[in-house]
Amino acid sequence: MGFGPMMSSLMRNKTGAILVALQIAVTLAIVINSLFIIMQRVEKMNRDSGIDVPNVIITDVRGFGDDFNVVDSISNDIELIKSIPGVIAATVSNHAPLTGSGSGTGLRTVADETVVPVGTARYRWSEEGLDALGVELARGRNFYPEEVQYILPTSNSAAPASILVTQALADELFPDEDALGKTVYWGSLEPSTIVGIIDHMHGSWVNWSKLGNVVVQPGKPAYTNNRYIIRVQPGMRDEVMPLIEQRLGESNRRRVVKDVRALEDIAARSYRRDRGMAIVLTVVISFLIGLTGLVIVGLSSFHVTQRTKQIGTRRALGARRIDIVRQFMLENWLITTAGAALGVILTVAVAYWLEVSFELPRLDWRYLPGGIVVLWVLSSIAVYEPARRAASVPPAVATRSV
Amino acid sequence: MLEMSRIQKIYRTELIETHALRDLSLSVGDGEFVAVTGPSGSGKTTFLNIAGLLESFENGSYVLDGRNVAGLNDDQRSEFRNRKIGFIFQSFNLIPDLNLYDNVDVPLRYRRLPAAERRARIRRALETVGLASRMKHLPAQLSGGQQQRVAIARALAGEPAMLLADEPTGNLDSAMAHQVMDLLEEIHAAGATIVMVTHDPDLARRAERNIHLMDGRVALEDYSTGAADLPPQPADRERLVARA
Ligand SMILES: Nc1ncnc2c1ncn2[C@@H]1O[C@H](COP(=O)(O)OP(=O)(O)OP(=O)(O)O)[C@@H](O)[C@H]1O
Ligand SMILES: [Mg+2]
Numbered sequence: 001m002g003f004g005p006m007m008s009s010l011m012r013n014k015t016g017a018i019l020v021a022l023q024i025a026v027t028l029a030i031v032i033n034s035l036f037i038i039m040q041r042v043e044k045m046n047r048d049s050g051i052d053v054p055n056v057i058i059t060d061v062r063g064f065g066d067d068f069n070v071v072d073s074i075s076n077d078i079e080l081i082k083s084i085p086g087v088i089a090a091t092v093s094n095h096a097p098l099t100g101s102g103s104g105t106g107l108r109t110v111a112d113e114t115v116v117p118v119g120t121a122r123y124r125w126s127e128e129g130l131d132a133l134g135v136e137l138a139r140g141r142n143f144y145p146e147e148v149q150y151i152l153p154t155s156n157s158a159a160p161a162s163i164l165v166t167q168a169l170a171d172e173l174f175p176d177e178d179a180l181g182k183t184v185y186w187g188s189l190e191p192s193t194i195v196g197i198i199d200h201m202h203g204s205w206v207n208w209s210k211l212g213n214v215v216v217q218p219g220k221p222a223y224t225n226n227r228y229i230i231r232v233q234p235g236m237r238d239e240v241m242p243l244i245e246q247r248l249g250e251s252n253r254r255r256v257v258k259d260v261r262a263l264e265d266i267a268a269r270s271y272r273r274d275r276g277m278a279i280v281l282t283v284v285i286s287f288l289i290g291l292t293g294l295v296i297v298g299l300s301s302f303h304v305t306q307r308t309k310q311i312g313t314r315r316a317l318g319a320r321r322i323d324i325v326r327q328f329m330l331e332n333w334l335i336t337t338a339g340a341a342l343g344v345i346l347t348v349a350v351a352y353w354l355e356v357s358f359e360l361p362r363l364d365w366r367y368l369p370g371g372i373v374v375l376w377v378l379s380s381i382a383v384y385e386p387a388r389r390a391a392s393v394p395p396a397v398a399t400r401s402v
Numbered sequence: 403m404l405e406m407s408r409i410q411k412i413y414r415t416e417l418i419e420t421h422a423l424r425d426l427s428l429s430v431g432d433g434e435f436v437a438v439t440g441p442s443g444s445g446k447t448t449f450l451n452i453a454g455l456l457e458s459f460e461n462g463s464y465v466l467d468g469r470n471v472a473g474l475n476d477d478q479r480s481e482f483r484n485r486k487i488g489f490i491f492q493s494f495n496l497i498p499d500l501n502l503y504d505n506v507d508v509p510l511r512y513r514r515l516p517a518a519e520r521r522a523r524i525r526r527a528l529e530t531v532g533l534a535s536r537m538k539h540l541p542a543q544l545s546g547g548q549q550q551r552v553a554i555a556r557a558l559a560g561e562p563a564m565l566l567a568d569e570p571t572g573n574l575d576s577a578m579a580h581q582v583m584d585l586l587e588e589i590h591a592a593g594a595t596i597v598m599v600t601h602d603p604d605l606a607r608r609a610e611r612n613i614h615l616m617d618g619r620v621a622l623e624d625y626s627t628g629a630a631d632l633p634p635q636p637a638d639r640e641r642l643v644a645r646a
Contacts (some may be wrong), residue, residue, distance in 0.1 A: 002511055009499035313495040316456055317509040317556070318484020321475045395456040395483075398495055399447055399568050 001024035006331055016299050018336045024339025024375055027292045029346035032371040033354060034281040036363050043276040049267070050166075050200035051097060052134025054239055055088075056263035058096045059228040059244055063255040070222045071150050073255050077104050081228065081253055086236035091130035092125045093229050094203055094221045095368050097133065097214075098267040102204025103280065107215060116173050117187070118373045120165075120213035121203025123219050125153065130164075133231040135200070138167060140180050140196030144201045151219045161188035166198045168212035192217075206270045225258075237262055289378060294381035300332055304390040311390050312397025321391035329380060334377040340372045341382040347371070403564055403595050404430040404453060409462035411448050422448040423459070424618040430564075430597055435590040437606035438599045441613035446599040447568055453597060454487050454566045455479045467563045484512050488557025489546075490567035494549040496556075500526065503537040506556045513560065527555035532587060547578030553596040554585060558594075565589070567598040571605060572575065583608060 010017050059081075063073055074092050081090045095102040106117025125132070127143045147162055163184070170179035183191045203214045221227075232240045245260045268275070311324055319327075324353070351363035422445045430436050438446050451559055456469060464471050467486055472480060489495075496505050506527055528534040532552035533544075541549050550570060552636040556588065567586070567641040571579035583605050590596050599608040600606050614622040 002507075005500050005504040005625075007508065008501070008504070012499045207540075310497050313491070313497070314508065314512075315480065316454070316483060316489050316495075316513040317558065318480050319513075320480040322477075323480075323512060352485075396451050398489065399451055399456065399491060 003360050005328075006327070006334065007145075010331065010334060012198040016302065017338075018337050019146075019301050020295055021339035022338055023292055023295050024379070025343035025346050027261060027288050028340055028343030028371050029350045030288055031285045031374070032347045032367045033350050033363065034285045035352070035371070036367055037354075037360065038278045038281050040361065041278040044206075045271050045274055045278075047202070048200065049098060049202040050135055050198070051202065051263070052231060053098070053263050053267055055234055056133060056230050057230040057232065057241055057244065057259045057260060057267060058099070058263055059095070059230060060225065060258040061228070061248065061255050062225050062258050064224070065254050068224075070152070070224070070226070073252060074222055074226060075151075076251065077228065079256075080247055081230055081244060084240055084247065086232045086240050088231045088233060089128045090228055091126040091128045091132045092220045092222070092226055092228040093129060093132075094122075094227070096229055096263065096266070097121070097202055097204055098173045098206060098226060098263065098270055099204055100206070100270045104204075105215070106172060106187055108189075108351060109182070109184060110268060111185045111189045111191070113189065118213070119210055120169050120215045121205070123203075123214065123216045124219040125216060126218070126220050128222050129216065129229065132200070133229045134231055134333075135201045136199040137164075138197045138199035140164075140194070140237060147218040149219060150222045152186060152222050159186050159188070160216060160219065161193060162195040163192045164196045164198055164216040165194050166201050166212055166214045168210075169202070169215060170194070170197055172210075172213065192205060206267075217359065289374075292375075293378055293382040296379050297386060300328060300383045301388035301389070303328070303331075304386050304393075308391075308393055308397055309401045311393040311400065312395055315393065315395035316398035324393070325393040328390050329383055332379055333376070336375055340375055343375075344368055344372075361362065377391075403432045403434070404428075404597070405463075405465040405468060406453070407463050409449075409452060409464060410460045411445070411452060411457070412460055422618055423452070425462070426615075426619060427462075428613060428623075429619055430595060433590075433593055434611060435587075435596045435610045436598070437609035437611070438597065438613045438615060439601070439603070439606050440621070444615040445618040446615055448618075450566050450568050450597065450599055453564075454489060455483050469527050480487040480512075484509055484560065486563040488560055488562035490550070490553055490557050490570045492566060492569040492572040494541070494546070494553045494573070496549055496552055498541055501538050502533060502542055502544075502552050502555075505541065505552060506537075509556065509560045521543045523561075524555075527559035528552070529556060530589075546574050547581050550574060550578075550582050551585060554582070554589070558589065558630065562594075563593055564595040564597065567596065569599055569601060571600065571602065573574045579605065 041186050061077065063070055068098060078090050078092065081087055104119060105122045106119055108115050108117045123129070126148045128147050130137055143162060147160070151157065165179065173179055174182060179194050180197055182194050184194065185191055198214065199210065201214050204210050205211065224377055230244065239260065241260050245257055248257045314324065347368060354360045355362055407427045409423050409426045411419040413422055415524070426449060438449065440446050448457070452459050471482065475499065489597045496551050497508065503524055507520055510523060525534060528537055530553055531589070533548060533551055533555065539554065544552065548562070571582050574582060586596060586598065587608065598609065612624045613620055
């Protein structure tokens, strides 16, 4: 059947066609916008953290008793941990990155309280800290061992002379200058000098837009609760974790091992809402695509049944099987394309609404042609079986049916 | 034009075999107008379907317009139907969503004729049946007799070698039936070969030759005046055959 007659035939049987076109339009709008959100979440989860996440172990310990010697305990623990085969480096630290908990601060480039400080995550670790996270120093130097002191709850926390900052923080502090060697001021306006620049490293809060801002002070926090960051050789993590638990547990009865966890698991937990959203949306779009496929199968099957006699007549008048298949495919293509055209408008409208109400980034327009092609393919697959059934209507139906 | 010899057709279902045609032999010459009569279930439609390549047959041979059709595949049969045969059905079989013009166009599109030629043929065919002025109308806006005339136009537009009609007046009152019959006679007078199945002895008499089928065989042929008055036949069509 030609294009023109098919259009006029469709226009006389609008209801089903319009419903399917609407279904396709809604599917396109939801699938494209969801896919866009999924891709953003996936990109977010796959960001480079600058840290050797798969090979880092975080261990939390807690000492108890009045005469607990925290400094001895920490130095023994670190020594013991480093004696386990496979361990590359270990440090005590106030916090660990990607965990969702940490401490933050603001830095200024001038000693003036009226200047708005630049926000950043703040860590304290020893000269082994960089190595314990697998973080690269881009320029400058690491802490000297003599700069690293135990920081007891009682000690007064004067600002350290030397600090490390990430390149991201350095760029925000000194957009037009080299930050290396520069002085920055803490909230109390005490100065510190930037002695090294970390190439790239994520801080504690994965949902913070300035996740890459990190400042590191030299020091070994020595409190009742302490946290160790340990890095092992690739592939050794799962072997080393139980050994840490076991050896630390045996070595000192005044100190309990609260938790030995892979940083990978901790980070996955921090990203669980993103992953959850991606999974839910994937389920939604799979369901929707399946439903749309079924609706198309349903409508075209209905059309086939409804038109059995017409199909037989067409066959009697000289249509080959392929002509019948083509008729149904073409008709379905017209409905799909009409739906997709409407769907493009709907997609853009939904994208605009998401952009305005949820501050999502603007939809990448390249998703649209991709989505339309997917729907074309989907609808062709869905209509194929009904169309084949139509083609197998025997021509004798023309004379046999009333 | 049409040469059938010892054609057999058996319909098989789960339980029964129906011998619809038993060694049917008959021929129709070029330009002939033949009426096929016979009691219900005698195999008239079956014969017409086989003649029009709508159905296959088991034994025997069938030569249509000089061609042995036994070896044709499905696509070739479609093409053969499209080029050689014009069908006229009892219930008209117009496509309800298409206007008269597009209805007549259906077989021409399957033949992939150029648009200009299709247009000329559709116009001519609709003029022949006197409905050119209504070509934008839908079938439902026409009377039964008019619809059947459109169906005849559709059959004529392809300029077939042979028109096959299965009770073309069966759904029409007698006035309209006579109009349609007049039209068929006109077409025949212009040279067309027509095979028409009918129950109506009056209409059958207007054909040049009557073939009376009974129980899947030719019971009587009458070249002179038309159908003979035969006594009604006992129902003797289906044989129950228990399958192994
Ligand atoms: N598809 C089929 N399956 C099984 N049996 C069939 C089928 N089509 C026809 N028959 C049987 O074949 C026999 C001949 O049928 P046919 O339709 O040719 O008769 P007919 O002469 O056209 O009858 P009528 O005057 O009622 O139209 C009948 O017994 C019929 O029941
Ligand atoms: Mg019949």
